Amino acid sequence: MPRRRTDFRGLADPSRIRLLRRIQAAPGCTVKVLAEHTGLHVNTVREHLQALADEGLVTAEATHTGGRGRPPTTYRPVVDPATSSAAQERVERARERGDTLRRILPPDTTSAELGEAALHQLDTLYLHLDDSGLEPVVDQERLEVDLVPCPFYRILEEDPQLACAVHAQLLRDTLAQAPGPLRLRELRPFVGPATCIAHLYREDTTDRPDRAKDTPATE
Incomplete structure (x- = not known):
């Protein structure tokens, strides 16, 4: 079966590799935490995270903290393909x-x-x-x-x-x-x-x- 040449192109950027490593090492990171860790603007981090999610490498989920307002989105490596x-x-x-x-x-x-x-x-x-x-x-x-x-x-x-x-x-x-x-x-x-x-x-x-x-x- 032919290879899909678009697979994993989302990692062809050093910032995405560093973001993925941070998520691997500390699952449950928020965009704010990732931006602080990498020094990237939060909007840039969001764009990179979307690329990683599109590749099936990270998944986003809302984390309920019990407080008011919209729950923060956290990111984890994909272990369960579901x-x-x-x-x-x-x-x-x-x-x-x-x-x-x-x-x-x-x-x-x-x-x-x-x-x-x-x-x-x-x-x-x-x-x-x-x-x-x-x-x-x-x-x-x-x-x-x-x-x-x-x-x-x-x-x-x-x-x-x-x-x-x-x-x-x-x-x-x-x-x-x-x-x-x-x-x-x-x-x-x-x-x-x-x-x-x-x-x-x-x-x-x-x-x-x-x-x-x-x-x-x-x-």
């Missing part, structure tokens, strides 16, 4: 693509061992990475995904840790959007001159990661 029509469409498209390919391809022992839920998680993760132009190569047996360095890294050359933290959390959230046992163990940038690797693991096994291995959530 909160974002864009994310829901992407998950459904990934599932359809994966199921279609598996009906066409010869039976695969590794796929059968992974189970349907884990396969649909890999479908969703693959589509996210492919739509981002990262040329993913999935090793289902080793639960590893080879990919080229993300565009966030190139945009934020002065702060590569921030770029890696943003994408690592995006991978976690993407896996969570399709119910299943797979989780991100770690994202290892530049294991080769132009290669990064995402290591996954099954939460329903005894092979659990040391959380210290996770990519640092650097601001």
Whole structure:
């Protein structure tokens, strides 16, 4: 199925990447808080947030404080696709693509061992990475995904840790959007001159990661 080349273009701006990272690190931020954190005008922040919401990366919700007046709008990363029509469409498209390919391809022992839920998680993760132009190569047996360095890294050359933290959390959230046992163990940038690797693991096994291995959530 063809890639939608408009996917994730909303992140082709360093301010949006920084806003997304702030929302990832502190879900429930208001426009005012985000403007203070980034130094951007509140109207500029609203425009960026709308672009992130259109991509299915953040969701807005009214937070009732018990006081008078209109409740403030807060922003959170999209983990439950039901909160974002864009994310829901992407998950459904990934599932359809994966199921279609598996009906066409010869039976695969590794796929059968992974189970349907884990396969649909890999479908969703693959589509996210492919739509981002990262040329993913999935090793289902080793639960590893080879990919080229993300565009966030190139945009934020002065702060590569921030770029890696943003994408690592995006991978976690993407896996969570399709119910299943797979989780991100770690994202290892530049294991080769132009290669990064995402290591996954099954939460329903005894092979659990040391959380210290996770990519640092650097601001």
